Amino acid sequence: MKKYDEILIGSGPAAYKMSNLLAKTTHQVLVIEGFEFGGTCPNYGCEPKIFLEGAARTVLQSQQLLGKGISQPAKLDWQTLMQTKLERFNSWPDETRAIIKKSHDVEAGYAHFIDDKTVSVNGRQYQADHIIIATGQTPNILDIPGKEYLHTNYDLLSLKELPARVAVIGAGFVGLELATLVAAAGADVTMIVHSDRVLRGFTRGEDKALVDAMQKRGIKFVFNANTQKISQCKKELTVTTDQGDIKTDYILNAIGRHPNIEKLALDNTNIKYDRHGIKVDDHMMTSVEGVYAIGDVVSRKQPKLTPVAEFEGQYLFNYLTGKTTQQIAYPTIGQAAFTFPEVAKAGVNPDDVANDPQYRVKRIPLKYGSLYAGQNDQISTLTLVFKDQQLVGASEIGDYAADDINNFIPIIGLQIDSNEYRQKVMAIYPTLGDKVAGALL
Numbered sequence: 001m002k003k004y005d006e007i008l009i010g011s012g013p014a015a016y017k018m019s020n021l022l023a024k025t026t027h028q029v030l031v032i033e034g035f036e037f038g039g040t041c042p043n044y045g046c047e048p049k050i051f052l053e054g055a056a057r058t059v060l061q062s063q064q065l066l067g068k069g070i071s072q073p074a075k076l077d078w079q080t081l082m083q084t085k086l087e088r089f090n091s092w093p094d095e096t097r098a099i100i101k102k103s104h105d106v107e108a109g110y111a112h113f114i115d116d117k118t119v120s121v122n123g124r125q126y127q128a129d130h131i132i133i134a135t136g137q138t139p140n141i142l143d144i145p146g147k148e149y150l151h152t153n154y155d156l157l158s159l160k161e162l163p164a165r166v167a168v169i170g171a172g173f174v175g176l177e178l179a180t181l182v183a184a185a186g187a188d189v190t191m192i193v194h195s196d197r198v199l200r201g202f203t204r205g206e207d208k209a210l211v212d213a214m215q216k217r218g219i220k221f222v223f224n225a226n227t228q229k230i231s232q233c234k235k236e237l238t239v240t241t242d243q244g245d246i247k248t249d250y251i252l253n254a255i256g257r258h259p260n261i262e263k264l265a266l267d268n269t270n271i272k273y274d275r276h277g278i279k280v281d282d283h284m285m286t287s288v289e290g291v292y293a294i295g296d297v298v299s300r301k302q303p304k305l306t307p308v309a310e311f312e313g314q315y316l317f318n319y320l321t322g323k324t325t326q327q328i329a330y331p332t333i334g335q336a337a338f339t340f341p342e343v344a345k346a347g348v349n350p351d352d353v354a355n356d357p358q359y360r361v362k363r364i365p366l367k368y369g370s371l372y373a374g375q376n377d378q379i380s381t382l383t384l385v386f387k388d389q390q391l392v393g394a395s396e397i398g399d400y401a402a403d404d405i406n407n408f409i410p411i412i413g414l415q416i417d418s419n420e421y422r423q424k425v426m427a428i429y430p431t432l433g434d435k436v437a438g439a440l441l
């Protein structure tokens with residue numbers, strides 16, 4: 001049986017980060033990938049999503065300016081956009097595999113554990129000083145009659161023909177972002193939401209403003225709806241919910257994701273896990289010495305995001321190569337939904353401290369600034385949270401919320417004093433960043 005220094009199970013952002021760093025060492029490494037090399041983010045997640053968002057944003061911003069200087073809003077040609085997307089992205093898994101193969105051994109296949117120390121793939125068995133599980137998450141699929149008609153982000157992000165009607169079950173990140181895309185392209189979209197609000201984790205006000213803006217563009221929301229079954233008659237699909245039937249041509253299932261642990265046969269080991277993922281200590285080690293887990297597959301309170309997965313990959317590389325003995329300490333993590341308008345946040349949620357006198361919450365409407373007015377952006381609102389004059393939280397709804405909040409993350413994370421910021425930083429004017437100094441007053 002061949003033995004390695006490290007075995008990486010998965011090749012998404014968490015494992016890819018480690019594999020790149022290990023490539024600069026003399027370590028013997030095996031990378032095992034069961035599906036597309038590179039994982040979720042570059043193949044069927046963040047990257048194709050933000051690529052398609054480029055055209056969608058242009059359409060939506062031009063629609064917003066109708067009658068304000070734009071007479072003919074842009075129109076999205078889904079087929080051409082998708083062809084362009086496929087040309088860019090189709091070769092990525094093979095290219096990623098080739099990059100990894102330059103430095104490491106590679107197995108294409110799903111790995112499983114034989115025991116605490118042995119991994120099997122394609123009928124071959126391997127051991128290593130360190131086994132790193134970085135298998136990510138996969139969509140939950142509604143277990144209802146007709147579930148064979150459900151599609152996931154994987155399908156929609158490569159969909160060649162735009163359906164006339166799209167029903168989206170689930171109004172979290174994936175549901176809202178992909179609904180924004182297909183609606184911008186001209187599909188008639190219905191969101192089926194099983195509670196009374198979307199997203200969660202952002203403020204209630206931002207959630208509501210997002211729904212209002214999407215509704216104004218014709219996207220329908222059915223709240224407090226439980227989906228019971230799906231049926232097909234000729235080419236038309238019917239989604240039956242306890243709030244009524246929805247006729248559609250395509251259904252996106254976006255009800256959340258679960259950790260990829262089923263195929264790992266963890267019950268052959270002493271590795272502990274729960275429904276949120278694999279349990280790790282403060283050094284990313286599982287309950288089995290020498291076996292670690294990083295990325296989305298980990299059970300932890302931090303959000304499941306690419307930069308978090310990469311941060312854990314970087315940390316574990318540093319730890320295993322003796323560059324640190326410290327426990328992992330996460331930075332201030334920014335998060336955004338790339339809807340239109342966007343919502344974004346970092347640090348303390350203003351809703352959580354609304355009644356706490358230790359905190360000061362400041363709401364700043366941005367529509368009066370010429371940069372926002374020039375886009376006819378009536379919604380953009382920035383909310384800041386201060387504790388003892390120090391900025392501890394920022395959130396925003398608006399066309400540029402993600403980039404706006406990025407400007408506040410260093411101030412929260414580095415605990416930069418507002419006065420010092422104003423003394424030492426002068427942003428380019430007029431830009432998104434120029435508001436920071438004034439907002440901190």
Ligand SMILES: Cc1cc2nc3c(=O)[nH]c(=O)nc-3n(C[C@H](O)[C@H](O)[C@H](O)COP(=O)(O)OP(=O)(O)OC[C@H]3O[C@@H](n4cnc5c(N)ncnc54)[C@H](O)[C@@H]3O)c2cc1C
Pocket residue numbers: 009010011012013014015032033034035036037038039040041044045046047049109110111112134135136137153174260263264294295296297304305306307309338
């Ligand atoms: C539609 C969508 C949009 C997103 N947008 C954003 C965004 O804008 N910003 C952001 O920060 N995050 C975004 N995310 C989340 C981001 O994609 C993930 O946080 C990130 O990919 C996690 O990286 P990972 O390496 O932990 O897992 P993954 O990228 O999921 O990679 C895990 C890999 O392990 C493989 N694998 C699984 N089981 C096995 C096995 N037994 N053997 C071998 N290989 C196995 C899988 O095939 C997969 O390739 C998005 C996710 C989705 C679904």
Ligand SMILES: NC(=O)c1ccc[n+]([C@@H]2O[C@H](COP(=O)([O-])OP(=O)(O)OC[C@H]3O[C@@H](n4cnc5c(N)ncnc54)[C@H](O)[C@@H]3O)[C@@H](O)[C@H]2O)c1
Pocket residue numbers: 142169170171172173174175177192193194195198199226227254255256257303304305335336337338
């Ligand atoms: N922009 C980003 O950074 C981004 C984008 C996409 C995904 N992600 C990551 O991926 C994770 C998963 O995203 P997601 O959208 O799949 O999950 P999510 O948890 O964000 O949303 C799932 C939604 O489905 C709802 N739901 C659950 N069961 C349902 C049911 N039976 N019927 C109807 N609705 C139901 C939930 O209430 C929730 O609102 C996110 O938490 C995030 O970490 C990030």
